[in-house]
Amino acid sequence: MKNTIFNPRRWRRAAALLLASVAGAAQAGGGVIPSSIALVSAGAAHGGMLIEPAAPLVSPPQSPLQLSPPMPAPLRADVRPVTLAQLEDQLRRPELQASIGKGTIAVVYPNVEEPFRSAFIAMIQGIEERTKLKVRSYPVDPRVDTAELNATLKRNGTKVVIALGRQGLNATAGLDREIAVLAGGVLLLSDAENVMGISMTPDPAMLFSRLRALLPELKRVIVVYNPQKSEWLVKLAREAAKAQGLELQAHVAGDLARAAQLYPQLIAAADNRHDAVWLPHDSTTVEESTILPLVLRESWNSGVPLFSSNVLHVKKGALFAMVPDNVELGRTLAASALGVIAGDVRRRALVPLRELQTAINLRTASHIGLNLGALQQRSFDFVYPQP
Secondary structure (H helix, E strand, O other), X not given: OOOOOOOHHHHHHHHHHHHHHHHHHHHHOOOOOOOOOEEEEHHHHHOOOOEEEOOOOOOOOOOOOOOOOOOOXXXXXXXXXXXXXXXXXXXXXXXXXXXXXXXXXEEEEEOOOOOHHHHHHHHHHHHHHHHOOOOEEEEEOOOOOHHHHHHHHHHOXXXXXXXXXXXXXXXXOXXXXXXXXXXXXXXOOOHHHOOEEEEEEEOHHHHHHHHHHHOOOOOEEEEEEOHHHHXXXXXXXXXXXXXXXXEEEEEEOOOHHHHXXXXXXXXXXXXXXXXXXXXOOOOOOOOOOOHHXXXXXXXXXXXXXXXXXXXXXXXXXXXXXEEEOHHHHHHHHHHHHHHHHOOOOOOOOEEEEOOEEEEEEHHHHHHOOOOOOHHHHOOOOEEEOOO
């Protein structure tokens, strides 16, 4: 047998994954796995996966060229230790891959019509691409029976639920604590909601970086926000602005009337070469029927650049915005779920979205004196007005 440098970390990881997968499959089927270290029998190569208890492993080998750590003699003649190469071969077997993924990660998403359904399906696609397995997905209605959902997930051996959309997240409220929940595809999440996951709110660092690239002379970003909705985001924005050499001028508006009063004053006093206005995801200060038309009009008349966290605003006249890359978001959520299964139990804070695409409004860009060549236009994923 060819010598292979022993890597204890790889061996432990592969062994843990094998044992966790077998334990998960046994639990889903009502079986019991011994708590001692398990070894794969010689008969595994001929069909079934026979698991037998063995004495604990001894210390790792001293020689770096030794293929696997020394193990005690097997308890039976037909039970033998496994090398790293053999263990990895077992992990590649289709039936074992199926047992790893069968129900371990589940997706709960809103049972909605197009075009919203396509966004969630794209996220599920990304999840399956990252796990390389078909995941169980459950479309849920607003009046879902959470007790029945909980029972179904437990019966299928679910360890982690990826909850997509507000409706999907609400459906997980009654799940057992043994089932971890990761949220994704949900707007206006705040750290006060005490959930792990990725908000659909674009990371201010990504927005400000793109803003700097478009307008290198910019010095200040103006934002109007409601602390009850966006305090956590503005904290991140302050750090992101500082990293880009920008000043964040944040103004509090607790209601729509205050927001309507602030915007004309702030835009009138702004320098259209060095200042820009940011519209975050905040239903108070970026209310669609009254506030948005007001801000768009004031920005256009004054020439002060206006950018947004909402891609729909670009179609209406904002300079640029960022939109979720749903497939990439699914991959990131899947990576987090795999981390939880692997034993990474550290508390993850809610994080803003970094899996993003960018939209630009060429008419608005030209209006403020920003002429983008064909090469620059190709750096954007969506261009408005559409040709």
